[in-house]
Structures are given as C-alpha cells and as structure tokens.
Amino acid sequence: MGSYCATCSALNPSLIRLVTAATAAARGIGAGRARSVREPTEVRWPSVNQRLSKPRANVQMSPHPLRRVRTPRFTALFAVPALLIAGAVASLPGTAAEAAGPTPSTQTAARPPAGHHPPVPAKTYFFVKGKVAHPARLTVADLARYPQSTQQVTFQSGAGPQTHTYTGARLIDVLTAAGPAFRADVKNDLLRYAVLVRASDGYEAVLSWPELVDGYGGTQALLASTEDGASLAEQGPRLTVPDDAKGGRYVSGVTSITLVRVGA
Template structure:
C-alpha cells in the first residue's frame, strides 16, 4: 500500500513539475500568482464539465462540522471546521470516468491549490463514499469565523500538510 501511495505521489509531482501546465500560472518575481476573485474556486482538469463555484454555491450544499487536530511548527493545533464535503463539491458523476474501466474513480487524484501556489494531492478514493470516505471537506468557517476563501480539511492528517488554505482551484487529474 505504501509503495502504491509513493507511486501516486511521484506521478502527481511529475504532472506538476514537467508533464503539464502548472495549476497556477507562475508569476514574475515579487508579483502575486494569478488567482480567481475572492470567494471563487475553479474546478478544473479531468471533469465532465470544468466550472467554478462560489462561497454561496458551497454554502448551499449540506454542511458538516468536524473537530480536527494536527501537529504544526507552533505545536498541536485543534480546530473546528464547518463546510461541505469534498464529495459533494466534486461528486463521482462530475469526473470524466471511463465506464468500461473497473473502479475507475480510483484512477483520479484531486490537487488542491491555494492562492499562494501551495498544492497538495488527495486520492479520489479517499473522497468517495464508496471507497475511503475520509470525510474531507472544504471549510467555510473555522473556529466560528467565516473564511474569505475555503480551506481543504483532511481529517486524520498527522501534520495537516494536505490542509490547503485560501483555496483557489481543485484540479482533478487521472493518475493511471
């Protein structure tokens, strides 16, 4: 299982580094990266119909509240996060699956991109209720405070490295 995860991570890094266009266009030194308007998240990549969602769209979806804990450079952090499940934002029928491939949903990853260009990947199997169902969500409210941009929350992450703040893009990529 560890080898599979390492292989998927290597493929995703390869996609980001040289096999395709970067998720966020590089900006000249000192200039901010090109980002969509505040409150908008682009849904791109291997989707049936790439689109975008607004904070209002996300708030209209069923909301979940979870308490998460993770380690950071400042020590142990505990947060209460509220927002829609990532599976509701990117449902299985939105992905460009091949109907003739067995469990094709497991061939996808989601790259979450922050406004600063920080990118983290999650396997779609961890998103899907039919497989890992890890409870990933896009937080709109953290510790009772509304966020200006959503935050990807990955419950169970030991160090919170796949938490992506100031989310601007969710790029679905086929990894096999």
C-alpha cells in the same frame, strides 16, 4: 450719459472703470481719424531719370499707391455697449466666485469625473476543473448549497498542535456535482484518479479519489467556509483532512480543485 453711467455703477462698481476705458478708446479712435484727415500721407514716386540712374533692386514695387486702412465708423459706436454688456455679465451671481477661483472647501472636496464609479471589491473565487463534465467557478458562499458538515479537528503544525472547528461542504460532494468523467470501458477507472488542491500562494496537496469515496478510504475531507465561527469568504475555503495527524494537507486559501487521471 452721466445718468446712465451712474445707474450702471450702482449695479457693479467695476462698470465705472469699464466705461472710462471705453470712452478713452472711442476718443483715441476719433482722434486717429481726425489726424488721418488733417495729415494725409503723400507718396512720391521716383522720376524716370532716378529710376534709370540707380541699379534696379530685386524688389518688385506695387503699381498701386499705398492705401490707408481706416477703422470702420461703427467700431467706436459698438465699443461702449459691448463693455457695458460685459460688466453686466460680470455682476451676475456666481460670476465673481468663478473668476476668483475655487474656495478651500471646493479644493478639498474633489468631485470624481463623470462616469466614474468606485471600485467593487473582487470576490474570492475557486475553480473546480479537470476531468469533470461541468467545470465550475465558486465562492465560499456557494458552498452553502451543498450538505453542510461540522468537525472538530486536531493536527500537528509547525507552530505546534492546533485544534479548530470547521464547517463546510464535503470535498466529495463538490466533485460529484461537477460530474467526474470516469471511463465506462475501463474496469474500476475511478481508482486511477486523484484530486489536486492548490492554494493562492502556490501550495499544493493531493488526495486520491478512492481516499474520499465511501467503501474505500471514506475520508470526510471538507471545503470549510468557516473556521471557529469566522467566515473564510475573503481568503477562500480551507481544505481539512481529519484523518491526518499532521496538518500538511490542510490547504488554506484554496483557489482550484483539479480532478486528474493518473493511470494510462
């Protein structure tokens, strides 16, 4: 036993304490068993006269004598091997580090939970809807599919006159691709339609359909995708109305373009 303990202690110094505790536990169990053999417990039952002379309590006594619960013999036999196995497991690489807790490096570099993915930035969409056959959800990048126009405009704003260069698709081209639902049974039904442009902050501006159509107003209003060479992909397209001296209808951050029928 001494040579075996010396070998185990070479693997893990803590095994000495484990084997000592197991030996003490085994000795305690053996001493208890010896004491139980040497010092039997005698159970004395009251005589018949004592039972008759004393009032009967509301306690039901067991018809069987008290039984001593003895510890199985194999408990002491397996106590020492079990502790030796626990000590061997404790000596494995990585077990002591796990018991000691996370190191500062692991505390600072927290791992995301399983199945977690970093959020993807949402795209800025704008919608073409209303009296159209093909409603659409578009991005600034989608405007590149339409014929491109570039214009330099000057308009009066609350901060004074401004001059910018815009590039993008014509508003009339985007709406025509969506298929305006004009009524064929109504003469010049297109004259009853207007375009409502809404911004992300709730700002709105209106252009009439004839104002955009060649042969009537022919205004070259743009849904600009760039302003002075800078992309407007994050904030959304900007409406330009180059024939306006004031910039009230230069709607920034367009979120929806709605074709509405105004007439009866």
